[in-house]
Amino acid sequence: xxxxxxxxxxxxxxxxxxxxxxxxxxxxxxxxxxxxxxxxxxxxxxxxxxxxxxxxxxxxxxxxxxxxxxxxxxxxxxxxxxxxxxxxxxxxxxxxxxxxxxxxxxxxxxxxxxxxx
Amino acid sequence: xxxxxxxxxxxxxxxxxxxxxxxxxxxxxxxxxxxxxxxxxxxxxxxxxxxxxxxxxxxxxxxxxxxxxxxxxxxxxxxxxxxxxxxxxxxxxxxxxxxxxxxxxxxxxxxx
Numbered sequence: 001x002x003x004x005x006x007x008x009x010x011x012x013x014x015x016x017x018x019x020x021x022x023x024x025x026x027x028x029x030x031x032x033x034x035x036x037x038x039x040x041x042x043x044x045x046x047x048x049x050x051x052x053x054x055x056x057x058x059x060x061x062x063x064x065x066x067x068x069x070x071x072x073x074x075x076x077x078x079x080x081x082x083x084x085x086x087x088x089x090x091x092x093x094x095x096x097x098x099x100x101x102x103x104x105x106x107x108x109x110x111x112x113x114x115x116x117x
Numbered sequence: 118x119x120x121x122x123x124x125x126x127x128x129x130x131x132x133x134x135x136x137x138x139x140x141x142x143x144x145x146x147x148x149x150x151x152x153x154x155x156x157x158x159x160x161x162x163x164x165x166x167x168x169x170x171x172x173x174x175x176x177x178x179x180x181x182x183x184x185x186x187x188x189x190x191x192x193x194x195x196x197x198x199x200x201x202x203x204x205x206x207x208x209x210x211x212x213x214x215x216x217x218x219x220x221x222x223x224x225x226x227x228x229x
Contacts, residue, residue: 044221095165095166103168
């Protein structure tokens with residue numbers, strides 16, 4: 001059974017950092033594009049970042065470029081999102097997701113990031 | 118970025134009756150490989166999104182056949198043939214052809 005389990009969310013002050021993790025099971029992480037998608041409280045879905053084989057195969061939404069870094073550890077079957085210089089508008093539930101057919105097929109349960117002073 | 122719009126944004130439905138949600142993209146999600154990367158997602162209250170449909174009309178494994186997708190060009194539709202209580206939630210369309218991926222604002226389906 002495919003499972004994605006995120007962790008690492010929490011309350012952080014503006015300008016602070018967090019590192020999200022997503023442990024995958026039931027499939028081999030290295031064989032898939034993996035993504036982070038966020039959902040603002042009570043609002044819609046926004047794609048944040050993606051990664052394929054290595055850091056050369058990464059993309060980011062403009063609003064997080066230069067602040068967020070996506071990475072993966074295929075030996076640990078784990079996806080990461082390092083978030084620096086966090087802003088109030090980064091507050092959201094962050095989901096990791098696996099891609100097939102150019103869309104997320106499996107999603108994690110999400111981890112809440114709250115940026116507030 | 119490609120803008121995805123949905124209508125209606127709120128859809129009260131009667132149990133056992135059909136429901137239809139429209140999705141329009143500002144650019145066609147058709148790709149040069151012949152596929153159209155338009156997907157639909159269901160998000161039940163308190164849950165993560167779940168993909169129902171990919172490439173316009175292909176149902177994901179385990180998705181009831183009362184859900185169907187159709188459309189072409191820039192106009193797409195998700196239909197529920199007979200709404201059940203478990204279908205309550207928010208439905209999103211998404212295009213995966215143009216970067217970045219973009220989602221519609223969501224349509225909230227509730228029981229009358």
